[in-house]
Amino acid sequence: MSWRRLPRRSLAVSAVLSLGAVVPVDVVVVRVLHGRDWTWGAIAAVAAVTAVLVVAGVVAYDVTRLRATRWRLTRERLELRSGVVSRQHRSVPRDRVRSVDLRADPVRRAFGLTVVKIGTGGHGDEGAELTLDPLPVSEAEALRRVLLSGAPAGAFLAEDPVPAGAPSREGEPLRGGETSRGSGPSRGGETSRGSGPSREDEASGERGRSWGDGPAGAARAVEVVVRLRWPWVRYAPLTVWSFAGAALVLGVLYKPLDALGVEVFSAGTAALVWGWLTERPWVTIPVVLAGNVAAGVTGAVLIFVESWGGYRLEREPGRPGAPGRPAGPYGGAVEPAVEPCGRLAPRDGRWRVRRGLLTSRSLTLDESRLRGAEIREPLLLRLGGGARVKAVATGLGKAREGETEDVAALTPPLPRAEAARIAALVAGGRLPEPVPHPAAARRRRVRRALIVAGAPAVALAATATWIRNGGAEAWVRGGGLGAWARDGAVRAWIGDGTLEAWAWGAAAAVPLLVLPLALLVAVAGYRGLGHGLGGRHLLARSGAVVRRTVALDRGGIVGWTITQSYLQRRAGLLTVSATTAAGDGHYDVVDVGGDTGLELAARAVPGLLDPFLVRGGPRTG
Amino acid sequence: MLAVPVAGAAVAAYWLFTGHPAWLGVLVGGFAGCCLALAVAGPRASYRVERWEVTDDAVYTRKGWLTHTWRVAPMSRIQTVDTARGPVQRLFGLADVTVTTASAAGPITIEGLDHELAAELAARLTAITQATPGDAT
Numbered sequence: 001m002s003w004r005r006l007p008r009r010s011l012a013v014s015a016v017l018s019l020g021a022v023v024p025v026d027v028v029v030v031r032v033l034h035g036r037d038w039t040w041g042a043i044a045a046v047a048a049v050t051a052v053l054v055v056a057g058v059v060a061y062d063v064t065r066l067r068a069t070r071w072r073l074t075r076e077r078l079e080l081r082s083g084v085v086s087r088q089h090r091s092v093p094r095d096r097v098r099s100v101d102l103r104a105d106p107v108r109r110a111f112g113l114t115v116v117k118i119g120t121g122g123h124g125d126e127g128a129e130l131t132l133d134p135l136p137v138s139e140a141e142a143l144r145r146v147l148l149s150g151a152p153a154g155a156f157l158a159e160d161p162v163p164a165g166a167p168s169r170e171g172e173p174l175r176g177g178e179t180s181r182g183s184g185p186s187r188g189g190e191t192s193r194g195s196g197p198s199r200e201d202e203a204s205g206e207r208g209r210s211w212g213d214g215p216a217g218a219a220r221a222v223e224v225v226v227r228l229r230w231p232w233v234r235y236a237p238l239t240v241w242s243f244a245g246a247a248l249v250l251g252v253l254y255k256p257l258d259a260l261g262v263e264v265f266s267a268g269t270a271a272l273v274w275g276w277l278t279e280r281p282w283v284t285i286p287v288v289l290a291g292n293v294a295a296g297v298t299g300a301v302l303i304f305v306e307s308w309g310g311y312r313l314e315r316e317p318g319r320p321g322a323p324g325r326p327a328g329p330y331g332g333a334v335e336p337a338v339e340p341c342g343r344l345a346p347r348d349g350r351w352r353v354r355r356g357l358l359t360s361r362s363l364t365l366d367e368s369r370l371r372g373a374e375i376r377e378p379l380l381l382r383l384g385g386g387a388r389v390k391a392v393a394t395g396l397g398k399a400r401e402g403e404t405e406d407v408a409a410l411t412p413p414l415p416r417a418e419a420a421r422i423a424a425l426v427a428g429g430r431l432p433e434p435v436p437h438p439a440a441a442r443r444r445r446v447r448r449a450l451i452v453a454g455a456p457a458v459a460l461a462a463t464a465t466w467i468r469n470g471g472a473e474a475w476v477r478g479g480g481l482g483a484w485a486r487d488g489a490v491r492a493w494i495g496d497g498t499l500e501a502w503a504w505g506a507a508a509a510v511p512l513l514v515l516p517l518a519l520l521v522a523v524a525g526y527r528g529l530g531h532g533l534g535g536r537h538l539l540a541r542s543g544a545v546v547r548r549t550v551a552l553d554r555g556g557i558v559g560w561t562i563t564q565s566y567l568q569r570r571a572g573l574l575t576v577s578a579t580t581a582a583g584d585g586h587y588d589v590v591d592v593g594g595d596t597g598l599e600l601a602a603r604a605v606p607g608l609l610d611p612f613l614v615r616g617g618p619r620t621g
Numbered sequence: 622m623l624a625v626p627v628a629g630a631a632v633a634a635y636w637l638f639t640g641h642p643a644w645l646g647v648l649v650g651g652f653a654g655c656c657l658a659l660a661v662a663g664p665r666a667s668y669r670v671e672r673w674e675v676t677d678d679a680v681y682t683r684k685g686w687l688t689h690t691w692r693v694a695p696m697s698r699i700q701t702v703d704t705a706r707g708p709v710q711r712l713f714g715l716a717d718v719t720v721t722t723a724s725a726a727g728p729i730t731i732e733g734l735d736h737e738l739a740a741e742l743a744a745r746l747t748a749i750t751q752a753t754p755g756d757a758t
């Protein structure tokens with residue numbers, strides 16, 4: 001099996017992308033030279049030379065990278081050789097492939113390329129993913145099918161055009177490196193086909209027929225479970241970022257502006273702004289806050305539109321002959337048969353999330369790696385009646401540093417009922433109704449709220465008493481505050497009782513402000529608690545601020561951790577945590593009644609906990 | 622384990638680097654006393670609460686004094702079995718057995734077993750694990 005290369009069109013992409021680096025470099029060059037009284041002609045020449053150097057450098061690096069990168073697909077493994085400085089050879093068994101992630105930014109889309117990331121499970125940062133950057137869209141699409149359908153790599157192996165050297169009838173879809181047809185201008189068939197979402201769709205269908213997994217690829221329809229509905233954009237601003245976002249952007253912008261010599265926060269402007277603010281605070285402060293919110297909301301909506309435009313969640317049926325569930329139940333509300341407990345029912349379809357207005361993203365998950373679904377309701381979204389759905393799957397990488405979006409996200413924020421429907425479909429069975437937890441759990445939360453509100457009050461009251469008894473005065477006289485105390489003002493405050501009055505005032509005011517908030521959080525936290533056991537799933541719900549409802553496949557549970565703190569023991573509660581290979585690694589049923597919790601764990605995975613359980617309480621020996 | 626050196630270091634630092642003020646002396650003395658008490662009582666307490674059991678189907682541990690933690694992992698989902706012996710443990714002829722499942726929630730560790738028992742247990746676990754295919758990933 002010969003090695004494939006990445007397409008050379010990638011060079012054009014990196015040349016275009018490097019222009020992004022040229023702009024700031026040239027701006028700095030112009031500024032520096034202009035400061036030294038160079039003529040504009042000379043400045044332009046120098047700027048042009050720097051630009052060419054930057055682009056040439058990037059392209060040269062990309063040439064070496066492309067030369068260094070080779071990949072191939074054999075009957076058992078996917079292999080990748082890469083690395084300019086340190087060479088790597090990675091080889092992944094094909095049955096370890098759990099997800100395929102395609103991602104194309106506008107530039108790559110224009111060239112008909114896409115970045116392919118192949119998730120292989122494992123918890124390591126490095127070992128979890130294989131990246132092919134980039135592949136032609138058609139080739140990526142075919143690779144995706146071949147890898148996840150589990151079929152023999154038919155098209156890739158059989159129609160391997162390298163030895164033959166003759167172009168296949170589709171153009172030259174498979175000959176990655178050898179398709180040296182230059183860049184941009186002479187784009188091939190697959191390039192133009194990959195440009196629009198609808199046409200890409202057509203193209204992929206066609207690919208399926210021509211060199212996907214044989215006749216089956218065309219025969220079985222892809223079922224679209226949900227599509228973006230634009231009214232959902234109303235949920236987009238319901239995040240904290242809508243309120244903090246604008247200020248944050250200002251903070252981020254400060255650096256580059258500073259580099260350009262625009263002094264935003266100079267003393268002059270600061271005084272100006274401060275003067276404007278304090279002149280009529282009742283007008284200006286609301287204006288500033290409203291501006292902040294308006295900017296945040298606009299930003300949130302724009303991000304929503306970009307990242308979820310063209311969103312589609314679809315299920316591709318499994319390969320023929322495999323004992324899979326028919327596609328029917330997923331479309332309708334038919335409940336699948338109750339599975340024998342503790343065993344995974346065969347599920348062999350694939351779920352695919354497609355989205356992105358400018359940068360198109362596509363994530364395909366092997367259904368057999370799904371271990372359930374999670375419904376997430378952050379506070380603001382919950383108040384607005386919305387929710388999001390995440391996949392609980394093995395082999396999905398955690399969001400890496402600097403990546404803001406959640407890899408496992410299956411839906412944009414959407415109405416709660418819709419979220420519940422999708423979660424049930426993804427999880428593969430109707431979700432059980434959550435059962436509320438005992439009142440002791442509420443008492444715990446309320447007590448915690450009282451402590452949170454009460455502790456500062458007690459501390460402040462103690463301080464006030466200390467001041468009244470002359471402790472503060474003696475301390476300050478003894479040099480306790482250093483330079484401050486020499487000022488005399490502090491002493492005066494202590495002397496005439498101002499400080500004491502303030503302390504008492506704060507002791508009264510802080511709990512008044514904090515207590516309602518803390519109690520609200522406590523009650524919301526209690527109301528969020530719940531658990532349930534369905535034919536296929538263990539349901540766990542918790543969270544005061546972000547409410548998470550997790551339906552975990554009972555067959556995916558690989559153990560139990562049961563914890564009981566001293567206070568929980570006194571309240572007769574415990575926390576049952578199901579450990580699993582998927583998602584976060586463990587999902588907790590928090591503060592469930594002692595017997596209920598153990599019974600739940602024992603029934604969810606029969607036979608596992610029973611030998612260690614004395615009915616009526618955990619075994620002590 | 623660390624309590625004795627920490628207490629010793631605190632006392633030594635007090636003796637060498639300070640002017641022996643009385644309040645600090647009381648503080649250091651109290652701290653050292655607490656550390657020593659912990660060193661004496663800790664192992665006994667943990668010995669009293671820690672339990673483990675291995676059946677044909679599952680590995681089970683219990684530990685924790687204020688917060689009790691019970692953990693169960695089924696044999697069929699065990700991925701690796703390790704034994705580890707530190708220098709001090711070798712001195713006392715002890716070993717830890719660590720059982721890892723596919724979950725990111727962390728492995729199950731049975732601490733301070735007699736090392737022959739630990740080796741035997743590891744061998745037994747490995748044999749059972751090999752007999753049961755799959756790890757549910």
